[in-house]
Amino acid sequence: MDKRANPAPLEDSPQRAAERKQNHIDICKRENVESRSRSHASYFLAPDSLPDFSPEALETSRSFLGESFAWPYLITGMTGGVEEGQRMNESLAQLAERWRIPMGLGSQKLMLKDPSYKRLFDVRRVAPKAFLIGNIGAVSFNYGVSVADVCRMVDDLKLNACAVHLNALQEQIQPEGERNFARVGRALEELVKVSSVPVIVKEVGSGMTAETCRRLFECGISAVDVGGNGGTSWSVIEGKRGDPLTQRLGELFRNWGLSTLESTVECAPVCKAFGGVLARGLVATGGVRDGQQAAVLLAAGAQMCGIGLPFFRAVMQPPVGLSADESLEQEMQFFARSLEIAMYCSGARRIDDLAARLRKRSEL
Numbered sequence: 001m002d003k004r005a006n007p008a009p010l011e012d013s014p015q016r017a018a019e020r021k022q023n024h025i026d027i028c029k030r031e032n033v034e035s036r037s038r039s040h041a042s043y044f045l046a047p048d049s050l051p052d053f054s055p056e057a058l059e060t061s062r063s064f065l066g067e068s069f070a071w072p073y074l075i076t077g078m079t080g081g082v083e084e085g086q087r088m089n090e091s092l093a094q095l096a097e098r099w100r101i102p103m104g105l106g107s108q109k110l111m112l113k114d115p116s117y118k119r120l121f122d123v124r125r126v127a128p129k130a131f132l133i134g135n136i137g138a139v140s141f142n143y144g145v146s147v148a149d150v151c152r153m154v155d156d157l158k159l160n161a162c163a164v165h166l167n168a169l170q171e172q173i174q175p176e177g178e179r180n181f182a183r184v185g186r187a188l189e190e191l192v193k194v195s196s197v198p199v200i201v202k203e204v205g206s207g208m209t210a211e212t213c214r215r216l217f218e219c220g221i222s223a224v225d226v227g228g229n230g231g232t233s234w235s236v237i238e239g240k241r242g243d244p245l246t247q248r249l250g251e252l253f254r255n256w257g258l259s260t261l262e263s264t265v266e267c268a269p270v271c272k273a274f275g276g277v278l279a280r281g282l283v284a285t286g287g288v289r290d291g292q293q294a295a296v297l298l299a300a301g302a303q304m305c306g307i308g309l310p311f312f313r314a315v316m317q318p319p320v321g322l323s324a325d326e327s328l329e330q331e332m333q334f335f336a337r338s339l340e341i342a343m344y345c346s347g348a349r350r351i352d353d354l355a356a357r358l359r360k361r362s363e364l
């Protein structure tokens with residue numbers, strides 16, 4: 001009998017990895033995969049009943065990683081490596097180009113293990129001008145992926161930035177998880193030194209403390225995505241793929257970690273402290289479901305808000321009578337319009353004006 005409670009994970013292979021991607025898509029389509037966070041209710045924007053400007057004067061543009069975007073939204077990295085994921089990524093890339101917002105790809109580990117999967121990630125063909133962000137798991141550096149591989153993957157697909165995800169919880173629950181994160185910080189430092197594009201490090205649901213954020217900026221990365229709880233839970237998703245023990249563990253950790261808002265409040269001062277010439281970015285992803293929530297996160301110091309599951313479901317399960325692209329367009333309009341309303345009704349003409357409107361509920 002294995003002395004550790006943590007048994008050796010199942011062997012992984014490109015085929016198993018592709019099956020896993022398909023499992024993730026199927027589970028995210030139909031099951032309750034979200035964690036719960038009530039922290040968004042602890043802050044709100046003070047209303048302004050006399051906004052002294054015309055709604056046409058609202059400015060929603062935002063600069064991030066030295067680029068200017070029309071909205072403070074980012075399509076967060078989701079999937080790839082399967083036909084269904086490719087169709088989704090193509091629609092998302094076209095949305096990103098139309099609305100002038102950045103878009104992340106899902107983990108590209110598959111195409112590094114087997115180059116025949118590359119075409120399933122190549123969305124540049126359909127969105128030549130979109131700002132595209134690559135994706136790889138930090139733990140992969142301990143399991144055969146090299147810094148040079150990641151640089152090649154970015155160049156091959158003409159990507160504009162590279163996101164490295166931190167997903168310790170997901171890997172512990174995942175039946176074939178890569179569980180050892182020791183020394184990945186060193187690989188990050190190395191990547192930053194040689195990468196031709198900015199490096200973003202993203203959590204995927206556990207949130208981020210100020211300490212972690214500081215450590216990451218000390219590695220030289222350009223932006224963090226705090227990836228807090230309150231949205232898609234990878235603990236739950238991996239749990240649903242496993243045996244009864246794995247399912248129980250996945251549910252146990254559904255609400256693990258800091259919420260997206262708590263993480264943003266913790267990490268924003270760190271970002272400012274590391275500002276200067278090389279301004280560091282802060283993305284708030286995890287449970288962003290409308291422009292009102294996004295406005296609060298922006299007021300709390302986020303530069304951009306990442307959106308995952310709402311876009312995933314809009315494109316994968318469009319309402320009856322709408323095509324996937326129409327459904328996606330409608331979802332984006334909802335996010336855009338609800339942000340404009342939150343800004344106008346709190347008297348914030350520009351996104352930077354939102355900070356002065358932030359109130360903590362306990363202060364009432």
Ligand SMILES: Cc1cc2nc3c(=O)[nH]c(=O)nc-3n(C[C@H](O)[C@H](O)[C@H](O)COP(=O)(O)O)c2cc1C
Nearest residue numbers: 076077078079106107165231232286287307308309
């Ligand atoms: C179907 C799906 C696949 C995802 N795949 C990846 C991935 O490969 N790499 C990654 O960094 N994050 C991945 N994510 C996580 C998202 O980037 C994001 O952190 C998470 O979904 C939280 O945002 P949400 O609550 O708006 O969904 C995925 C999310 C979804 C829904």
